[in-house]
Amino acid sequence: MKNVLVVGGAGYVGGTITDMIKDANYNVRVYDKLLYEDSYRKEIDFVYGDILDTEALLPHLKWADVVVWLAAIVGDGACQLNPDLTIAVNQEAVKWLAQNFDKRIIFMSTCSVYGAQDKELDELSPKNPLSLYASTKLKAEEYLRDKDAIIFRLGTLFGVGDLYSRIRLDLVVNILTVKAFTIGKISVFGGDQFRPLLHVKDVARAVTMNLESSHTGVFNLHRQNVRIRDLAYQVRMHFPDIIIEETDMPFQDTRNYRVTSEKANKVFGFKSIHSIDEGIDGLKFLVETRRIKNLNSPRYSNQAYLKEMEGVEHGLRAVAS
Numbered sequence: 001m002k003n004v005l006v007v008g009g010a011g012y013v014g015g016t017i018t019d020m021i022k023d024a025n026y027n028v029r030v031y032d033k034l035l036y037e038d039s040y041r042k043e044i045d046f047v048y049g050d051i052l053d054t055e056a057l058l059p060h061l062k063w064a065d066v067v068v069w070l071a072a073i074v075g076d077g078a079c080q081l082n083p084d085l086t087i088a089v090n091q092e093a094v095k096w097l098a099q100n101f102d103k104r105i106i107f108m109s110t111c112s113v114y115g116a117q118d119k120e121l122d123e124l125s126p127k128n129p130l131s132l133y134a135s136t137k138l139k140a141e142e143y144l145r146d147k148d149a150i151i152f153r154l155g156t157l158f159g160v161g162d163l164y165s166r167i168r169l170d171l172v173v174n175i176l177t178v179k180a181f182t183i184g185k186i187s188v189f190g191g192d193q194f195r196p197l198l199h200v201k202d203v204a205r206a207v208t209m210n211l212e213s214s215h216t217g218v219f220n221l222h223r224q225n226v227r228i229r230d231l232a233y234q235v236r237m238h239f240p241d242i243i244i245e246e247t248d249m250p251f252q253d254t255r256n257y258r259v260t261s262e263k264a265n266k267v268f269g270f271k272s273i274h275s276i277d278e279g280i281d282g283l284k285f286l287v288e289t290r291r292i293k294n295l296n297s298p299r300y301s302n303q304a305y306l307k308e309m310e311g312v313e314h315g316l317r318a319v320a321s
């Protein structure tokens, strides 16, 4: 059995990836600093650690035949809070990985590297990162160029991957579903902007398919390019009584892009099997069965949580001084 180290595996994507890799009969170990969690409860070998602590990480890299690298500060707003930390975690730590690990690497990048562009984008299309998040991911991709590495540029993810890991309620399908449930109203700003969307379980499938494949390089991964306005109406199919409020006011997030995942389909037969409706249903189940006590808690949004933690640390420093 081969050893797979899932770095950053305690997060939203990590939950479903670790399950699927374990089910495929690999030895799985998670290395994570639990940025958003108080505990790690899954029955999976777990090491609490920071990727910036390279001395602590190195023995686990030596153990691994494959590294799945998920650890990052994720999202435009979250990355802006501490740019130096974002560069260290999202970019420089990947440079270090490239210099210190010569076996198989599976790395998560983002379709945000394309920024705002009109035509359907493939892996060779020009890049136009509009945020620190996107530019650090693009830089990280470059460090992995000559490695035995497969890089997935993921669309915006949605759905419930497993029932243990923290759900992210700062992702568009998940947010709209929760708003429909909690306030019975969805506000759409502009609404013409496209996003490529993908169920979180489809990412886990693509990763598992490539743990031992010889495919390298960059692959877009998405299911469908969807206009935000159309998405709002799709959510309403699941909550028929809600109101959709459309305003012309432009949203501060200027990303707008459509991608093709034809390359992943041709090279390793990737085809998404989890629909947007399935994702909405998964979220609906979670909220209707009251598995989340406080849907407004910052814990479920990367930016809001890190901002709150920053405030707490600031307060503690003030008390100590």
Ligand SMILES: NC(=O)c1ccc[n+]([C@@H]2O[C@H](COP(=O)([O-])OP(=O)(O)OC[C@H]3O[C@@H](n4cnc5c(N)ncnc54)[C@H](O)[C@@H]3O)[C@@H](O)[C@H]2O)c1
Pocket (backbone or CB within 6 Å): 007, 008, 009, 010, 011, 012, 013, 014, 031, 032, 033, 034, 035, 036, 049, 050, 051, 052, 069, 070, 071, 072, 073, 074, 075, 089, 108, 109, 110, 111, 153, 154, 155, 156, 157, 158, 168, 171, 302
């Ligand atoms: N969720 C999406 O829509 C999406 C889209 C495109 C790309 N991605 C990529 O997928 C990966 C996983 O995203 P996610 O949605 O699970 O995010 P997440 O924020 O839920 O998980 C990130 C994990 O990394 C860990 N981490 C952060 N800094 C660390 C450090 N210094 N040391 C150790 N662990 C650290 C966190 O504790 C967390 O468990 C990321 O690389 C992200 O860029 C996600």
